[in-house]
Amino acid sequence: MTRLRLLPPSRVPSLLSNLSPISSVIRLAPLSCLAFLLAACAFAQDQPKLVKINDAISMVKTSGNVYVVNTPEGSVIIDTAIAEMAPEAKALLSPAVRGPVKYIILTHGHADHIGGISLWQETGTQVIAQRNHYEFVNYVSRLEGFFAPRNAAAFRRPPKPPGPWAGNYGARVEATIMFDEKYEFTLGGVQFQMFSTPGETPDHLTVWIPAYKAAFIGDNYSGIGVPEPNSFPNLYAIRGTKPRWALDWIKSLDTVLELKPDIVLNGHGDPIFGNAEVTRRLKRYRDAIQYVHDETVKGMNAGKDVYTLMQQIKLPASYDLTEAFGKVSWSVRGIYDGYAGFYDMNPSTMFELPPSSIYPDLVKLAGAEAVVKLAQEKIAAGKLIEALHLTDVVLATDPKNPDALNARIKALELLRDKSENYVETGWLEYGIDKAKLQLKPAP
Numbered sequence: 001m002t003r004l005r006l007l008p009p010s011r012v013p014s015l016l017s018n019l020s021p022i023s024s025v026i027r028l029a030p031l032s033c034l035a036f037l038l039a040a041c042a043f044a045q046d047q048p049k050l051v052k053i054n055d056a057i058s059m060v061k062t063s064g065n066v067y068v069v070n071t072p073e074g075s076v077i078i079d080t081a082i083a084e085m086a087p088e089a090k091a092l093l094s095p096a097v098r099g100p101v102k103y104i105i106l107t108h109g110h111a112d113h114i115g116g117i118s119l120w121q122e123t124g125t126q127v128i129a130q131r132n133h134y135e136f137v138n139y140v141s142r143l144e145g146f147f148a149p150r151n152a153a154a155f156r157r158p159p160k161p162p163g164p165w166a167g168n169y170g171a172r173v174e175a176t177i178m179f180d181e182k183y184e185f186t187l188g189g190v191q192f193q194m195f196s197t198p199g200e201t202p203d204h205l206t207v208w209i210p211a212y213k214a215a216f217i218g219d220n221y222s223g224i225g226v227p228e229p230n231s232f233p234n235l236y237a238i239r240g241t242k243p244r245w246a247l248d249w250i251k252s253l254d255t256v257l258e259l260k261p262d263i264v265l266n267g268h269g270d271p272i273f274g275n276a277e278v279t280r281r282l283k284r285y286r287d288a289i290q291y292v293h294d295e296t297v298k299g300m301n302a303g304k305d306v307y308t309l310m311q312q313i314k315l316p317a318s319y320d321l322t323e324a325f326g327k328v329s330w331s332v333r334g335i336y337d338g339y340a341g342f343y344d345m346n347p348s349t350m351f352e353l354p355p356s357s358i359y360p361d362l363v364k365l366a367g368a369e370a371v372v373k374l375a376q377e378k379i380a381a382g383k384l385i386e387a388l389h390l391t392d393v394v395l396a397t398d399p400k401n402p403d404a405l406n407a408r409i410k411a412l413e414l415l416r417d418k419s420e421n422y423v424e425t426g427w428l429e430y431g432i433d434k435a436k437l438q439l440k441p442a443p
């Protein structure tokens with residue numbers, strides 16, 4: 001098995017996507033992040049390029065993909081890439097754009113899809129989004145100060161203080177047309193239908209062009225791991241996001257399947273051609289989400305706690321999905337907490353003092369050396385997470401305890417070395433860096 005240290009470039013900006021809407025991304029995107037993206041691209045030799053799908057549709061495969069659909073009366077752009085990649089995407093796609101840009105359609109409000117809107121806008125260009133787009137971009141903007149350090153950690157870049165709070169509804173919203181369930185228009189004799197298909201975000205939409213039996217579905221199907229096997233999605237992204245509602249996502253995939261597309265065009269990665277292949281892949285993905293959701297709900301109804309279910313629920317091998325991007329255990333917790341919130345029926349946990357408030361007392365009783373020794377024994381026995389918890393206990397009293405920090409680094413490195421999920425790997429490396437920084441003497 002190969003350990004993934006670098007994020008596949010096709011997904012990196014998607015992971016950035018809770019950062020903020022376009023304007024903030026431009027402001028926040030640091031050079032180190034861009035360098036990291038470029039390093040990731042170089043690693044996978046996945047340079048942006050123009051790809052012709054049929055006589056009317058072309059794409060630039062980048063982060064995320066940008067599409068043009070040409071008609072005799074003008075062109076429609078679907079998604080616009082992340083701001084850093086958008087100028088290159090436009091330069092590559094422009095030779096395939098045969099008319100004035102009449103519409104820009106946003107499959108969703110993640111930053112890697114809305115970063116190049118202004119590059120494509122002409123006089124009279126309409127920008128179409130699903131109605132939840134408004135709240136989604138405001139949600140990201142509203143919590144920018146909360147997301148900023150998490151994104152800095154997740155994407156291994158120096159933290160940068162966010163700007164002044166923009167307020168609850170301070171995001172820049174560029175859509176000029178927003179719809180609830182369905183919207184359609186005809187341009188140059190070509191009919192475009194848009195359906196609300198919430199999934200990775202609540203504002204996801206699917207663009208359906210009946211003439212080409214083509215469905216543009218944004219990030220509701222994970223393009224990473226193409227060719228197969230694909231990864232299970234993140235029903236909850238641990239960098240911080242609202243849980244992504246599994247039942248909505250399932251229904252949205254059903255909506256796409258009912259259209260019987262011959263081509264599915266994704267926000268990342270390659271298109272899927274042929275209805276049999278589309279059906280096989282999307283149905284398997286849909287069924288896997290349903291399995292994890294239903295097992296979680298069954299466990300909740302049976303009175304099981306979230307940690308038990310995180311340990312017990314495993315995706316059956318028949319789904320043939322990896323956990324390189326989405327992790328089933330995080331998704332279980334996302335579903336559980338999404339339905340139930342924080343309280344676990346234990347009166348100890350409903351008050352404002354956390355368990356860590358008594359860690360210094362435990363260290364006083366046992367002695368820091370004994371706790372560290374126990375952590376080292378846990379590491380030797382392969383019980384790495386327990387070792388981490390023990391170092392938490394010591395470091396709550398003495399944040400610079402070198403033996404506890406060294407034990408912690410060892411446990412984190414061993415966890416990283418066996419991780420098969422690159423989001424998890426990134427957070428483990430973040431923890432290693434932080435512990436190493438703690439080891440350094442104060443300047």
Ligand SMILES: [Zn+2]
Nearest residue numbers: 014064112219
């Ligand atoms: Zn994306």
